Amino acid sequence: MIKPALVSLVLALAACSSDPAANDASSCDTLTLSYDNFGAAFMTSFCNDCHSASLSGGQRQAAPTGIDFDTHEDVLARLERIRARTIEGTMPPFRFPERPSEEQLADVALWIDCGAP
Ligand code: HEC
Numbered sequence: 001m002i003k004p005a006l007v008s009l010v011l012a013l014a015a016c017s018s019d020p021a022a023n024d025a026s027s028c029d030t031l032t033l034s035y036d037n038f039g040a041a042f043m044t045s046f047c048n049d050c051h052s053a054s055l056s057g058g059q060r061q062a063a064p065t066g067i068d069f070d071t072h073e074d075v076l077a078r079l080e081r082i083r084a085r086t087i088e089g090t091m092p093p094f095r096f097p098e099r100p101s102e103e104q105l106a107d108v109a110l111w112i113d114c115g116a117p
Pocket of ligand 1: 043046047048049050051060061062063064067078081082083085086091092093096
């Protein structure tokens with residue numbers, strides 16, 4: 001049996017995997033995700049152990065210097081790459097112990113496609 005939650009996830013992923021400009025604008029009008037209630041915690045959980053300006057040298061685990069996601073501005077400056085690497089599953093790197101859930105991936109794609117408010 002296919003669970004309704006799975007169906008809506010697949011639909012959400014399908015809606016977001018295409019050209020962001022083609023994303024149904026009405027889903028952004030009703031978007032409840034924000035940097036404050038979602039984005040900041042997502043980046044903290046899955047990205048900032050390596051991508052933070054507070055880290056240096058080996059603490060960055062080879063994350064390039066200057067690619068940091070400490071603030072909303074940092075994230076807005078690199079939305080396209082954050083979306084690409086996160087959705088293709090290559091960030092966080094496979095060696096990182098935490099992985100975003102399917103629901104978190106769908107949410108991050110939708111949030112970014114709506115401009116990551
Ligand atoms: C365990 C450390 C680590 C974590 C956690 C991590 N990264 Fe990275 N990141 C790297 C390394 C190493 C590189 C350089 C190698 C590469 O690009 O694969 C990198 C490079 C990048 C780049 C620049 C290259 C490009 O493709 O534009 C982006 C953007 C990026 N990461 C996004 C993210 C995002 C978004 C997250 C969280 C979802 C994340 N990273 C989590 C280590 C990490």
